[in-house]
Amino acid sequence: MSTPALEITDLHAWYGESHILHGARLVVHPGEVVTLLGRNGAGRTTTMRAIMGLVGKRQGSIKVAGQETIHMPTYKVARCGLGYCPEERGIFASLSCEENLMLPPALSGGGKGMSVAEIYEMFPNLQERRHSPGTRLSGGEQQMLAVARILRTGATVLLLDEISEGLAPVIVQALARMIQALKARGFTIVMVEQNFRFAAPLADRFYVMEHGQIALEFEARELAERQTMLNALLGV
């Protein structure tokens, strides 16, 4: 088995005083799509932020393609080929839609990114609104932009936090197709999702978080038999 694209062991994270992650572990193999499930406040976003080194304090081990990153500053972590799409989208007001799209530099660590043309094809709204200031876009448009932005950089491991949030069903479906396309192109993807139905058909494996720990891990094919347990954990 090749070295995992992302390997997290015994990860602890803090926001100021409050201890959020208590020894989370996670393994993602190259080309895999993994989904983090969990209730609000379970710690999924925190996990992602911890990977990027955006939390107050973190502890444990995070290996990206076998390289330990726990002590790296955020920008170095990113250069290991990680692309992060934050929950709050983080569109820049002072940059136009297009400038937002072009902002993240191509990552040396990464492989081939998508071309701007391909991206516009996938998200027509963006092309239409290309010159208006980033935050003037609608909630959904901003969401699209946030995702599109990291597809350009050639990051091979994508961390997507609730990307289907606040999107019209049609767009959600488009995103689903996109994820499949990306997977086909060999991207490694970690998704945080509330929208179980959206995640279900896409993911190879699932992790369920509870109180800052991984409560459950299972393969896509086990989905059926795990259903009841999931309902208990997520209240689906």
Add this chain to the structure above:
Amino acid sequence: MALYGVLLLAGLAAPFVVYPVLMMKLLCFALFACAFNLLIGYTGLLSFGHAAFLGGAGYITGYVIQSLGATPEIGILLGTAFAALVGLVMGWLAIRRTGIYFTMITLALAQMLFFVWLQAPFTGGEDGLQGVPRGKLFGLLSLQDDVHLYYLVFAIFVFGFWLVRRVIHSPFGQVLQAIKENEPRAVSLGYDVNRFKLLAFVLSAALSGLAGSTKVLVMGFETLTDAQWTMSGTVVLMTLVGGMGTLLGPVVGAFVIMILENKMGEIGSGLASVTGIEWFNQLGESVTIVTGFIFVICVMAFRRGIVGEILVRLPKGKSSTG
């Protein structure tokens, strides 16, 4: 509460222990700092123009007492009213912007007033407005005697302090806190936040004015020092050192800073004789440098201020005094 009782007694006994004039001056600045704290501590607005109120009120009070022969209480009243008025105009302009802009605007407007005082004929420019008589309170009680005056000043201070405390624990205070916590939400609840901020600003200005007016009575003169931007800086420092958003903090801060400013020389030579380090003798000539360091240290390591630090160490519940 018990604490307040003790402080009250201490205040009453003070003139027989401490040098009354110094004590009065301290009280004036303590009141000034409390007034300032009402703004920064409970609305989060940092004004860098409070000298305008201290100095402005001072000049007006001094002028009406000296040239128009007004009695002290009238003088103080007019001075305070004037400060409130200036506060109204200044606030009305500055409130339009928040955060750092607010700070810069207050600073600029205060500087503008400084030039007005500098150029106005009756202020005597850098000679200052000199020889303001203490007069007779209500035309009866002579304030020539330091102790008499002291108790007047003390009463004024207690009143000011009480008022600040009341404002904070009033329905108005509640809304202020709400605004400080989440302004857009306060708006959507139908509050006209700017008017609340403005009222807070005016209150703070008026109390600062009260401090300024009282100070003139104590010192017997008013000079540009009180109207200069450095004074605005000093009051910020006092509040910072004592503890922003704590009731007693500003008082403590004011005492500390004032004593430093007045006694730096002695402190320096004291340290020199104790430690035997010659350099300390220069302290007297480096007040600004020392002040600067205090500023930096407070901001870097000591943001809660003296009282704030004490409060966090205290068991919960008692913090009501804070």
Add this chain to the structure above:
Amino acid sequence: AASAQGTGPVRIGFITDMSGVYADIDGQGGGEAIKMAVADFGGKVLGRPIEVVTADHQNKADIAASKAREWIDKGGVTAIFGGTNSGTAIATAKIAGEKKRVYFNMGAGSSRLTNEECTPYTVHYAYDTVALARVAGKAMIQRGDKNWYFLTADYAFGHSLEQDASEIVKSSGGKVVGSVRHPLGASDFSSFLLQAQSSGANVLALANAGGDFVNSVKAAKEFGITKKMKLAGLLVFINDIHSLGLKDTAGLLVTDSWYWDQDAESRKFAQRFFAKFKRMPSSIQAADYSATLTYLNAVKAAGTDDADKVMEALRKTKINDLYTKGGTIRADGKMLHDMYLMQVKSPSESKTPWDYYKQVAKFSGDQAYNSLAESKCPLVKK
């Protein structure tokens, strides 16, 4: 509080600006001058040791006043010497007056000290704005520079300088063709100067001080004003000239009460001072020295440090030392002494460092200062 009287050391409290804008013209240098005087006097008077305490008032009248009070009430200070900044000076003078202590002032220029605000215990020792203005006015008119234009700092100090000077100019047959007022601490003077230039006057009187003065002179040089007009600085200290350099100031006319190089005696003092501070003493610092001797002599003469007796003695003495010859102290507290109009040397004329002035005119005290008749001091019985 009166404990100090009669017994214990004779204590002089010296309070001035030790850290602010005036620190160079008085400040620690002034304190040192006083200590030198005490030493030269022998360190004792009436068999009692002489002590000097100093404090920095940071140009804050509050602090000056509180210090003075404290010194008098607790510190057993018998006389207070005050330095620069009129605000602090007047405040201190009042306290001293109230508490019956001799108050000498050297640094401050405001003539109010000996007029509206005079007290029986104030001695205004070095100079006042009236004298500066009059000397400049008289001297220049005599030299035939009759058309004046004023560049005036826009506050009380500047106004009174301008007013006093204009009066003299008019009364001695000159005329004032105009004036422009600039704010205190203006960043740039060029536009004011252009106005002066177009006025056609041949004297540009600078009724400002310190940084403002320096900046206006710099700009005047830069814009070639100095080619067409004579610059007269109404309140200039040698330190200002030093900070401007002779290149920019050559030919400038200034009034002052003392110049370090005026005679052997003052040169001797100046060298001693220079050894300590690496700069020559200002007229104020010389006055500090002189005032100390004057005071101590008076104490000796009076046989006590009691303020009233000392003042009596002071009013009787004629002051003869390196600072002034035949200086006298008037009922209103003004010390009358010679004043000078100096011209700044050109770089070529200047032989040694700090060799800056040549004397062009000298006025005796009663020519320079306002007369008792003019004095607004209530103590002066008319």
Add this chain to the structure above:
Amino acid sequence: MEFFGVPLAALPSQLLLGLVNGSFYAILSLGLAVIFGLLNVINFSHGAMFMLGAMLTWMGLQYAGAPYWVMIFVAPAIVGLFGILIERLLLRHLYKLDHLYGLLLTFGLVLIIEGVFRSIYGASGQSYSAPEALSGATDLGFMVLPNYRAWVVVASLVVCFATWFVIEKTKLGAYLRAGTENPRLVEAFGINVPVMVMLTYGFGVALAAFAGVLAAPVMQVTPLMGTNLIIVVFAVVVIGGMGSIMGAIVTGLALGVIEGLTRVIYPPGSATVVFVIMAIVLLVRPAGLFGKEK
């Protein structure tokens, strides 16, 4: 022929002089804007840095015999490094907090820096004269303009517009603007934000120092030369609004000119005119002329 009582002939010269002051305002407010942008700190010590620039220029000549043309590069460099040091040791620890602390810290620094220089060099100032190449004046017909003043205008305009171009038109600028909003996220894209911030502060104060160097020959070089100036510049910044770099530059120049005119039309008002304008602007356009606040 008159204009507000100003002989029309005098007008162009006064405008030109205004421009000279304006260019000082422009550089200073520009520096403030750049720093504020990325660090969200109003650099109260900007005036002190201006002073440092001038003092260093003088010290360079005094102690090292380094001429103006050397110091015009060296002084800003040194101050820039000093700024970087400050950012590293102090400011850096305040970003998480309310922006006001940044202001308070830099205010404290002002007191220290000025205090130290005052106790070493005194307050009465040092003499510094313009370099030979720029001494003398040119007759423009309507006025005689000292060459040095002309140089001031040119130099500052060049610097200002270069800065503007970098920030508004280059990729680096895009990083800066993005970092201004959400530094952590920009960092998560693989950009070394901490260094970016550090350099920005360094650059910002270097601008101030540059202004200081330009000022050395025309203003009295003293430890206090920055203090009053900076308050006016704050007003300028409020008028312009921190929204845009261009805003800072244009407002700076414009106010210089306006102030210049007031010196002729109504001299007593020249100290306060900028503040008055600020008040008016706040009334009609609270966000400032170029401000981008909601």
Add this chain to the structure above:
Amino acid sequence: MSDFILETEHLSKEFKGFVAVNDVDLQVRRGSIHALIGPNGAGKTTCFNLLTKFLTPTRGRIVFNGVDITGDKPAQIARRGVIRSFQISAVFPHMTVLDNVRVALQRQLGVSYRFWMRDAVLNQLNDRSLDLLEQVGLREFASELAVNLPYGRKRALEIATTLAMEPELMLLDEPTQGMGHEDVDLVTSLIKRVSQGRTILMVEHNMKVIASIADQITVLQRGAVLAEGAYDEVSRNPKVMEAYMGVEASELEGAH
């Protein structure tokens, strides 16, 4: 008075030439739950911003209870009883849950500027506050600081404070956004509950929520009204399917 509490006529908003809201005639029936749906960028939030005057319309008028409020200021509109909740939760974090509600109630008391009064006078509001908290099931958290509440509960608290204003018309922008299923259900039922005697206009992407509580739906597309009607009517409308719900709509319904 007409049975429409809120009506807009030719409501339009342009941003530098770009038409975000285009000639919209909304009619919200009194006492109903009216949903506003549509693709991203359709102009829903903008509509809300217009109705609450956070933005000023380029064209058209807004009529509330027969009164033209097109010219009002945000605060005025709030006082008229049109209260809006934000896309992100909006509470006063460092005040207790009780105080959060009290601050909202306090305004009607009219003592808010009385800085000389003891805040004890506000205690008279406690009962009222508590039963509002009751309604949203937060009573037992009354003395908690708002920060410490989990996300869903923060939302509930926000609704409680909104209720405190006795709104006639509540505008909810994606009230269930970013919520786990539990919270979604909690809030949905909450909205249903509080809709008694009120009118609610909401933007929502969660079809399940819409289906379960919306009486009337307006579908926006490119700023213009695409369709209107009850849920099953609209959801079968081919145009809507194509533009918004997509082919798998029926399947997706169950999704959330």
